[in-house]
Amino acid sequence: MRALILVLLLGVIPSNLLAQTGIKGRVSSGENALVEAKITMAQTTLGTLTDEAGFYKFEALEPGSYNLVVEYVGYKTVKKKLEVVAGKLTTWDFDLPLDSDLNEIVVSATLKPVLKSESVVPVEIYTPKFLQKNPTSSLFDAVRLINGVQPQLNCNVCNTGDIHINGMEGPYTMILIDGMPIVSSLSSVYGLSGIPNSLIERIEVVKGPASSLYGTEAMGGIINVITKNAKSAPLLSLDGFTTSWLETNLDAAMKFKLGEKTHSLLGVNYFKYGERKDLNKDGYTDVTLQDRISLFNKWNFDRSDERSASMAIRYLYEDRWGGENHWNRERDRGGDQVYGESIFTNRFEAIGMYQLPTTPNIYTQFSYNWHQQNSFYGIESYQAKQQVIFGQAYWDTAWKNHSLLLGASYKYTYYDDNTRGTGIYDEEGLVENDPMKRPNLGLFVQDEWSLNKQHKLLLGYRLDYDRVHKEIHSPRIGYKYMPSSHHILRASFGTGFRVVNVFTEDHRALTGAREVVFAEALDPEKSYNGNLNYTWKVPASFGVISFDATAFYSYFTNKIDADTDTDQTKIIYDNLDGHAISQGLSLNVDVVFDFPLKLMMGATYMDVYRKEEGEKNPLYHAPKWSGNLLATYDFGSGFSTDLTGNWTGSMRLPRVEDDYRPEYSPWVVLANIQITKKFNERFELYGGVKNLFNTLPKEDVIARWWDPYGEPGNGIEPPAGRTDVIFEPNDYSYTPLQGIQGFLGLRYTVF
Template identity: 70%
Template sequence: MCKSIFKLVSINIFFTLFFASVANAQNIKGKVISNGESLSYATVTLVGTSHGVMTDDKGEFIFDQLKEGNYTVKAELVGFKPMTKKVNVKNQQSVQMSFDLQEDATLDEIVISGTLKPVLKSEAVVPVEIYTPAFFEKNPTASLFDAVQMINGVQPQLNCNVCNTGDIHINGMEGPYTMILIDGMPIVSSLSTVYGLFGIPTSLIERVEVVKGPASSLYGTEAMGGIINVITKDPEHAAKLSVDAFSTTWLENNIDLGASYKLGKHVKGLFGGNYFKYGQRKDKNGDGFTDVTLQDRISMFNKFSLKRKEDRVASLALRYVYEDRWGGQTDWKRKEHRGGEEVYAESIFTNRFEAIGMYQLPTTENIYTQFSYIYHKQNSFYGPESYNAKQQVAFAQAYWDKNIGNHSMLLGASFKYTYYDDNTRATGIYDENGLVKNQPQETPIPGIFIQDEWKLSDQHKLLLGYRFDYDQKHKGIHSPRIGYKYTPTANQALRASFGTGFRVVNVFTEDHRALTGAREVVFAEKLDPEKSYNANLNYTIKVPSDFGVFNFDVNGFYTYFTNKIDADTDTDQTKIIYANLDGHAISRGLSLNVDVTFDIPLKLMAGATYMDVFRKEDGEREQIYHSPKWSGNFIASYNFGNGFTADLTSDWKGPMRLPRVENDYRPEYSPWTVIANVQVTKKFNNGIQIYGGVKNLFNTLPKEDTIARWWDPFGEPGNGVAPPAGRNDVIFEPNDYSYTPLQGIRGFLGVRYNIF
């Protein structure tokens, strides 16, 4: 009897609680989309309450167990305009609602590269261009080196047609004037400028910031032409897992992996890996050499972030890169021919380790410390010539970020130590019998810097900067900078800057021509540092219209070199001569960027750059190599809805002067070239994306031989094949005569997957 009563009471209590919960089961359900596409991980909040949720993979959200009443629901996601809606929730009611967010063409992002401190892009005195992973995904590539070709005024340039190494030019200035940073640290040193641009996993990139123009007052004497700062993702906001893999019809295989994780309560980590493999010995142009260098590359990255009181910063990142690459005659075999004179090839083994750290001191003042360490070892053969080098670079700096009234101050000190050793005359004393004494280069450079960003009024800002470095050989190095920003309206800004540049040249680590080919390296005199004066003028304006928003960015640049070290390959076809400039050199030009976001799901971006880059000695004017007068890019993206998007990307270059040898049968200037690519992407609600398309749509290829005397690389009669008619007098030269890739039209197919 008691058991029956207890059972009956239990059932009554259960149903009472059940119906009570149902009676109060008011909820709000909904979905967040944009142009018909679901938006995952958008933030949805009930304004005025502590309630907030994120949308799932399908863009859906729900608020449960709500009380009756009126609510204001807000949906927002970075890159889109937020939207709010009001809703009334009644007893036992489930309210359905949806948000269709529009992309924000006026998004004001945070940048750090211009002044070494976070600032809104619109407020920055120094113009900074921002490129997100979504931008680079419009034309998938296996390396950052290839990806930046879509940026107007930035030109990845191949410096060797055999080993396919290269550097990045900004506004016509060669690679050594471009400083590559990772998270604001000068991580790509001179030796690895050639190789370090390959192997940065795109899955780790939060954004890429580009500053065109001098930045020596903050980043040291090498940043004469500009900087490219690769900002990696914060482990706290990165995807739990990300995969991006693609292959081409040439069987170029690339895979990027990323994963975020936790180590206890206070440490979060981000792992990234990249593997690239290309092993096809293709010779489409029939010169007996590989058209594209064979590569086997692996890169691993790990970043740790420590959660501290008052959100103080503490992070450590580690990166390792290994690469095995070779290019040359297609019948080359590593074990038999590496370093020999029977079959020509260039073979490079690279091992590289990097460490990057940042720590904010636990003080009431904002004091930050940063450090980086680079170890780079390279074992190379360029035909029979060996080049074995090791470089270590240690860098540390501390700076104080302080606001005093209308002044935003930055005061800091840095120390850079470089150790470099190789098997060339750069670090050794030789006589007729060979090496007499090995003398590795050890270069300590201490420095101090100060910067004041002075807000004169809401419309006027002034930036004053100065840096002093001390080099043992060249003594004091002064790098002042001044910048000015005028904002007449909220939609337009005028920026002007002036600064100086100073750079110590290391030929063997910066100029590939000093290592390869058949020329003798000659130093006509002791090389002095390069010095320059730089000026930039930038104007931006946003023009809203009835059908979209237009953004215009006009930039004028001027650099005057009082000394510049260039390789002279014209005086003697058997030599490459280095000497100080007896005159002056100038890099000047004008660029225009236009992007349009229409009310319909169409985006257009276009850019054009005119530049004149030359040197003048003894009254004679000479155009600098690989500096086209005209260049530009074009990007069009359309969203068809239902997860389908299409992208057309292209970059074009006008004629540019190319290095040649005596009696060269090849033209001195290249023709106009256009590289166009098309891609279609399908996004699914489960986080999977499938993309594919065609690269080099117009099958643009060099019209001439890219390697001079390819039929006889060792210059010995009977060692090669019979020379073509009229080409017998030139010497073998595998470098520099490059203006467009040797890869023609090809297809690609890939997949991306993200789990948050």
């Protein structure tokens, strides 16, 4: 490992080269840099993408005339003929105008194509360039570098997890693909795996409730993964890497045409990890062994009058297991001698959008997902199926200085498993199977009112009808004040709601090890929230500094909790007799220097707790302090380096009875370094080190790991001085079990 680090660090010191013959410049729209804008040279195979500051460069060109074509989704294409002089880097900047007729762009906050600076609701945008700063094999791991967003591991054996926004648990975060709620609750981390990075156009993050547009599951925020347009995507993209732990990941995408008016983009993701590692010597695999493949195909159709039409499908298969190191699938799956958790996942998704051929701008969207899970958690079998059908139509129109949106949606969820969650049991066993069938109808309206160039008002309202909870109302109001292009103040207030499906959201309920009991008919969770956001761009003598500060507050009623203490054989679900609060402050600072250095820093303070009968208790896995750091430096001659990291303060952790482990975690810092060498516009090589400080848990992540079945299951004597706790493999997680590791990969792109 030390040799690998030395080689990588030595590689960042290139020799000084003479000035190159070529073209360089910046692509922007006004003062906004356009990241990953596509620049090609007509009648050649040369092409490149702008970096995170909007800059591009072509070197080692032959002197002569070149026709540059600059493209960026949502902006009008610009073409320019330039002369290249021998021994000189010709500078030419491009300012792209917004294409107001292009309706394919979905800005997650309002369902409308709009510049980030024009949105009333603050939206954070992350491009593949951001994801490439710390290469990962899944979206779940990639969002770790986003300030205020926390991927949380919920099981230390099977490595299931969810994504927290501003301290709120995973079920409060809605995951969208191309604006569609494709990642259902059953999929959990499994649905977040296998989305090829080579297909991602950008990721939009909205922190705070968005129920007025998206309905249930959007109380904490949304993460919208927007895939590339098949028409403008590169002809071929390859990205593969492996690590010193022998984790191997491959992303590949290729576009082609089917006739004159159909463009197709085909993507494949494959991930393999098959090593039984046990660095903490507890007898269990530190990381689940996985074999995963995902296939993605998207079609974009050319229509008259630039009307939108697209469709995409994805299939995911995954085989993962974790447990005692000597676990054997053929011998031990479902057995009571060697503990293991084994999950087979089959998943199919379909997404589509079609703009009606009418004079009014009417859009229809649909999605469907089918998820089958065949799993064993020790001796407990969990066999589940879920299907979710979603469709919506909305009318987008303008009247004077009002931008109006009126729509309706329908969502149908079918869920069945082999536990008490969907069955009626007596002493002899199952009496009647009763799958969950839940329809939900929603109506929504939105008015974006431009009072003048400085003031904009957003009014929204949604009415949902649920068969159990009847009518649910979700109003919201937003306001944007923009005195100049360097200052923007945004404020939003509203309500959110969530209809809870406990069987797909609580890992303890999934195993069926306890009887599921409802103390009463559960009411939907509700929230009342307010956000205040301020962005400020400061031109300086050395570059540009951007500040983005947010204060957030959410008050929750009817919060549903799982009581596992009253009766050790039961999980009792009940509405909280009190309230819960999520409040805090966050700050993001971006610094782009005149020399080739860019810094991104963030910090978040949170106070997330529930209060019942006068007693205040912090929520689990909600650290008061957290933050991130990204630094990128371009050395020239194709060499660049990225230093990334995130830190998490002390947070409360779930424990079992008589637990010997601390109730609060220590502070944790995870840091990574990467070196990239770009040989030409097509090929680049990258490598680095993850978890530079070798940060690992200080305590047992699995309670009573030496005795999963009541007898020494792995031949290890109980450690001295530890109380007789019960076996519990879940929840006690605050940092990954992987220590320091190296990685090496390559990317190849043909435009």
